[in-house]
Amino acid sequence: MAEVEGKSRIAIVGGGLVGALAACFFAKRDHQVIIYEYRSDLRVEDSSGQSINLALSFRGREALKAVGLEDILVKQHGTCMRGRMLHDKKGKLKEVLYDSVKGNCIYSISRRHLNIILLDAAEKYPKVQINFNKKLVNADLEKGKMKFFNMKTGGIEDAEADLIIGADGAYSKVRKIMAKRPLFDCAQTYIEHGYVELSVPSGKNNEFAMTGNNLHIWPRGEFMMTSLPNEDHTFTGNLFAPFHVLENLNTPVALLEFYAEHFPDFLQLIGEQRLVQQFFEKNPQTLISIKCKPYHVGKTALIVGDAAHAMVPFYAQGMNAGFEDILLLDELMECYNSDFAKILPKFSELRCDDGHAICDLAMYNYLEMRDLVTRKSFLLRKFVDKVLYTFFPNSWVPLYSSVHFTRISFRDCISYKKWQDKVLRLSLWCFAIFFVAILAISLS
Incomplete structure (x- = not known):
């Protein structure tokens, strides 16, 4: 495989949000990048179809900031959402702020607008080339060789790269090829x-x-x-x-x-x-969750974003987690001087369990959003979190805030939530014992 002026030739399969952002990061480090996207250029014709709106939060913003795109997206195309507005059957409203202590918010953003901005940003780098209407049909991931079906001409085209990045979504072809390898674990779950x-x-x-x-x-x-x-x-x-x-x-x-x-x-x-x-314009869409491990093959292939950890949309972290994948990858490139033999295994080590954790959190949050938010026990817990977060903002961070407004690993977010639950249960028991003791003394 040919080196280009001492830098690597990177093939990114998938020209969606994560793939376009990855191109910016690799090009910024002077690697030659070729994106292969099976759809047409949405800037020319709208092929985006139905999709859930995106919610941009801290993890995604940090990745966009690193390539100079945060301000244009947040200030020009983002709509601030400061909290949930709950509607009951009678139309009564109740607002639940995301962060009443520090005032953090998340931003609603159009997938189409974001995709256009990222594609435009990627194309500004001289070493980025975007090939549309190219569908991956097979690949030798160890050798970096690929075959693409040209959806315009109907022909098969060969391609070669030093590193293949699979950013081709929940139904990733790159992941399916990886799944044929021994010791690759993969599970998909369609929710009902x-x-x-x-x-x-x-x-x-x-x-x-x-x-x-x-x-x-x-x-x-x-x-x-x-x-x-x-x-x-x-x-x-x-x-x-x-x-x-x-x-x-x-x-x-x-x-x-x-x-x-x-x-x-x-x-x-x-x-x-x-x-x-x-x-009745379209049929209802399905929702899938993907967990797999590892995310890499040697030093020549890696899956990121939904290809690695597709999740249901209820924690609004699919895009943010995908963007954080690329930010982590860039941090590892800085640490290991773009030595992919070291970078890719380390990425899997740091990210696989985190990917599983956020998939689990997304599943849980569906239950919270459709049911728990109306329960008094849930609202009481939110109130306790708010009080403790107000007085101990650096020591008691609610689960939602740790996921959306920090870069604490998703595994640690869950572990910290379990610790908080344990502390509250213990405090409740201590209070109950104290109350019973006082009551006993007063009656004696």
Whole structure:
């Protein structure tokens, strides 16, 4: 495999968000980068399809900052969300701030806008080349050899690289090739819930129809609605529900009755005609979680982002975790002077268990969003977290804050939450024993 002026030739399979960001990081270190993307250039034709809005938080922002893109995305294209706005069936609202102590927030951002900005940024580097309509059909990962199907001409094309980066999403071809190797563990889980995307128009005078600085949630136990604000003052909403529920919404009458019963205020915002039209435009989408290990093959191949750790979207960390993958990879390149024989095994060592941890957290957060947020026990725990976080901001960091507003490893976030639970249980027992002792003394 040819070296280019002492630098490596990097092939990135997948020109989505993580792949485009990876190209920027490698090019910044003067490596030659070629992106192979099976879709058409979305800057020319919109091939993005249905997708859940993205929520940008600290991990993702740190990666974007490292290539000079944080400000343009946050200030020009991001819509600040300071907390959850909970809607009950009667339309009563309750705001739960993400960080009432330090004022941290997350940003709603359009996947399409973000993808365009990252592709444009990657192409500004002279050593980045983007090839669209190229679908990977096979690869020898040890030798760095690949075969691509040209979706324009119908021909097969050969390619070669020193390092193959699989950033080709949850249904990654690179991961499937890795899965044929011995000692590669991989598990995929489809949850029994799907989603349908809906768009809420702007309100009067082109203003937000609801509060524009919140993630809106309609928790209903078994299912829920969410809605994220967009920079054009519309909202991107999603109904998440078990497939047996979605399958019963098979006529306009059934759909309207369902929304009138469970989401009457949302129905009023979107309107009956628009709801029916959008709901039946496409079939409900599936939600998948992927855990695998290791993430690398020798010094010649690596999977990142959803290819390595696809997760359900309920912790809003899929993109952020993918971006942090690239930031970690860049930090290891700095540490090991781009020696991929050392970098790739270390990446797997540091990241695999973290990838499993955030997949588990994302699963848990679906239960929290659709059900637990309405329970008094959950709200009490949030209140206790808030009080302790207020008085001990550096010692008692709530789970949500540690995940969204720090770069503490996801494993450590879970371990810290377990420690907090243990402390609170012990404190409760001590208080109960003390109360019983006082009561006994007063009665004696």
